Amino acid sequence: EKDLEAEKINAQVTGRQKHMWSIYQKMVTRGREFNDIYDLVGIRVLVDDVRDCYAVLGSIHARWNPIPGRFKDYIAMPKFNLYQSLHTTVIGPNGKAVEIQIRTHEMHRRAEYGIAAHWKYKLGSSANRRSDSPDMLWLKQLHDWQQETSDVGEFLDALRYDLRTPEVFVFTPKGSVIALPQGATPIDFAYAVHTEVGNRCVGAKVNGKLVSLEAPLSNGDVIEIVTNKGENASPSRDWLNFVKSQRARSKIKAWFSRERREEAIEAGRESMARQMRKTGLPIAKILAGQTLLQIAHEMNYPDIDSLYAAVGDGHVSSESVVEKVEHAIATDDATEFANLEIPTLTQVKKLEKRSVSGIIVEGVDDVLV
Structure with a gap:
């Protein structure tokens, strides 16, 4: 002192x-x-x-x-x-x-x-609640992990691992410091920089030398990531066998989950279209209306794509969905017919009087034009 x-x-x-x-x-x-x-x-x-x-x-x-x-x-x-x-x-x-x-x-x-x-x-100071402050970025990262990890137990285990595991500190080519779990690889580094950098990663240089994507990083290493700029660039499932950080693991899983979902949506859409053609339903009219969305909500799906994905994954049969569509259309037609106004006798007579001065169609009686 x-x-x-x-x-x-x-x-x-x-x-x-x-x-x-x-x-x-x-x-x-x-x-x-x-x-x-x-x-x-x-x-x-x-x-x-x-x-x-x-x-x-x-x-x-x-x-x-x-x-x-x-x-x-x-x-x-x-x-x-x-x-x-x-x-x-x-x-x-x-x-x-x-x-x-x-x-x-x-x-x-x-x-x-x-x-x-x-x-x-610090709640009293608005300057300390900026979305780009380190603590807010940390919270956003946690939120992203939670959204991408469906299993709560897996999320908590991964969080405990990241909190307890010793860290290594590496640098970007511009000198920014990035903390990673001990034993982290260039793939972990790439996802720490940005999700797209990770998804497009095809190689890495450590201290100016090319290394394998599985190579463990050490304190003070300068990492440069080589990316694929093409449209077909994607991560590899094999990366899940050696990445150490929860961020990298969750981002890789999210990519493949999203890819599977898109494939399931397309498969479900085609399956339902085939079934509608078999039953003679007006496909264009159904897709343009709200019938499918209403059925999706009835079956506890938030939107039509989720319903398609369920059909594509085999959780729901296209036959059962199309059956509900048929029933909904039949109900709508019956309701529309019931709501038609039948003219009274007085209205019919007025129409007949009005038709006297109308156009006469030769060979056809009682036709109003």
């Missing part, structure tokens, strides 16, 4: 002891002995801005020797859940290892209470 005061850094310094259960969990999950756990005692330093975080780090390393390999910069490269902080472990007083975390008050609030509470705190 005296060093920070001397450097005129406004900081709040607190100490913490690691709970025994937490120590035990780390020993079990990481396979370490008690003497290999460095963060039994920790110090947390909270400052006002990011610049002060690095100033505090320099001051700490100037006083105590850091342990090599124990420094992590989660400010420059946040974790998947947007956690940000500087972590360093130094040889402190009496030769004991001490872990130090350095972060801003805003980062600390997010780490302690979660991203939802962080939004709640």
